[in-house]
Amino acid sequence: MLVGVPKEIKNQESRVGLTPASVKELTLRGHQVLVQHNAGAAIGLTDEMYVGSGATIIATAEEIFAKAEMIVKVKEPQPQECAMLRADQILYTYLHLAPDPEQTKALVKSGAVCIAYETITGPNGGLPLLAPMSEVAGRMSIQAGAAHLEKSKGGMGLLLGGVPGVAPGHVVIIGAGVVGTNAMQIAVGMGARVTVLDKNVDRLRQLDLVYGNRIQTMYSNAHTIDDAVTDADLVIGGVLVPGAAAPKLVTRSMVARMKPGAVVVDVAIDQGGCFETSHATTHENPTFVVDGVVHYCVANMPGAVARTSTFALNNATIGHAVALADKGWAKAMKANPHLRNGLNVCQGNVTYEAVANDLGYTYAPAESLLA
Ligand SMILES: NC(=O)C1=CN([C@@H]2O[C@H](COP(=O)(O)OP(=O)(O)OC[C@H]3O[C@@H](n4cnc5c(N)ncnc54)[C@H](O)[C@@H]3O)[C@@H](O)[C@H]2O)C=CC1
Numbered sequence: 001m002l003v004g005v006p007k008e009i010k011n012q013e014s015r016v017g018l019t020p021a022s023v024k025e026l027t028l029r030g031h032q033v034l035v036q037h038n039a040g041a042a043i044g045l046t047d048e049m050y051v052g053s054g055a056t057i058i059a060t061a062e063e064i065f066a067k068a069e070m071i072v073k074v075k076e077p078q079p080q081e082c083a084m085l086r087a088d089q090i091l092y093t094y095l096h097l098a099p100d101p102e103q104t105k106a107l108v109k110s111g112a113v114c115i116a117y118e119t120i121t122g123p124n125g126g127l128p129l130l131a132p133m134s135e136v137a138g139r140m141s142i143q144a145g146a147a148h149l150e151k152s153k154g155g156m157g158l159l160l161g162g163v164p165g166v167a168p169g170h171v172v173i174i175g176a177g178v179v180g181t182n183a184m185q186i187a188v189g190m191g192a193r194v195t196v197l198d199k200n201v202d203r204l205r206q207l208d209l210v211y212g213n214r215i216q217t218m219y220s221n222a223h224t225i226d227d228a229v230t231d232a233d234l235v236i237g238g239v240l241v242p243g244a245a246a247p248k249l250v251t252r253s254m255v256a257r258m259k260p261g262a263v264v265v266d267v268a269i270d271q272g273g274c275f276e277t278s279h280a281t282t283h284e285n286p287t288f289v290v291d292g293v294v295h296y297c298v299a300n301m302p303g304a305v306a307r308t309s310t311f312a313l314n315n316a317t318i319g320h321a322v323a324l325a326d327k328g329w330a331k332a333m334k335a336n337p338h339l340r341n342g343l344n345v346c347q348g349n350v351t352y353e354a355v356a357n358d359l360g361y362t363y364a365p366a367e368s369l370l371a
Pocket residue numbers: 118127130131133134135137174175176177178179180197198199200203220221238239240241246247249266267268269270271298299300301302
């Protein structure tokens with residue numbers, strides 16, 4: 001198969017879809033890989049390294065989109081990229097369609113086969129192609145939150161871990177999945193007081209067994225969220241209903257009653273965010289203030305640590321990339337129901353139920369297109 005890797009064009013996004021090592025996995029199997037000039041240069045992955053792995057360097061994204069049978073990216077295609085997609089071309093990347101009607105419309109119009117990393121499932125449950133970026137974003141959320149609690153960044157001027165004789169800050173984490181657990185580990189490590197909320201009591205039970213009295217767990221509902229958030233110095237939003245728009249669990253009224261100079265980090269912003277007051281921001285302008293509360297809502301947090309993130313992402317994505325290149329999308333999806341769960345848009349149809357429901361499309365099950 002002819003595989004293409006364009007340079008990412010989202011604001012301050014230096015990740016790249018394939019590392020030189022991943023390119024080699026494909027070229028060793030006889031596939032041809034086109035990589036855009038300097039696609040990985042910002043993170044030390046030079047054109048020479050890609051050539052050494054058997055890739056061909058191409059000057060422009062236009063040429064890559066025109067030639068490749070499968071496009072491998074990191075972030076959702078930007079409007080100019082959507083316009084270059086062709087019918088039956090495979091797009092393999094993060095999509096986050098539920099909160100993004102414009103992108104969904106463009107992908108449906110393209111006729112392409114659009115596979116979302118974030119809805120591919122794993123044999124042991126979970127979302128293995130989302131997990132590595134959730135690990136990164138979860139860990140970063142506490143770093144970002146701690147930095148924005150400083151006065152110069154708009155926060156209340158609080159050191160999360162406190163010092164002897166002065167109480168630490170209170171970190172509230174909503175959602176105890178991959179983001180939440182990684183945020184919790186860093187917050188506990190920094191010496192903060194940590195409260196974790198989830199609707200899944202089994203998950204809270206697991207955390208309680210491991211972390212004991214170093215954390216407090218709470219069942220998540222409107223009442224407990226209100227209590228926790230209005231007492232917090234830093235709130236991390238890490239909830240997910242796979243494929244669907246994030247539930248708005250923290251209302252505008254709760255934010256208005258938070259401490260002045262408190263910080264919220266809405267990691268779930270790529271699915272629309274779980275704070276009513278959130279809107280997506282960029283690494284260039286990461287925050288805004290509502291009712292005295294600093295909001296950090298960067299939709300591509302792992303892009304800030306693009307080198308670590310690119311390697312972690314490739315560890316999770318290369319297996320299915322190889323299967324897609326070896327077998328073509330239809331055969332690869334027939335053989336693997338977990339990969340099939342990644343199909344969000346296909347040949348003009350919306351094939352992921354939560355996306356169809358949230359955006360008002362008729363749902364076409366992936367199976368119906370594989371017959
Ligand atoms: N902004 C960014 O750069 C990044 C954002 N993300 C996003 O972070 C979000 C979380 O991802 P993961 O941790 O991997 O998901 P996950 O599936 O591992 O965890 C989500 C957790 O939310 C819980 N949950 C669902 N409804 C809830 C409710 N009403 N109250 C409390 N908890 C609830 C679930 O039970 C689950 O434990 C996703 O939207 C993901 O796309 C991930 C990586 C980077």
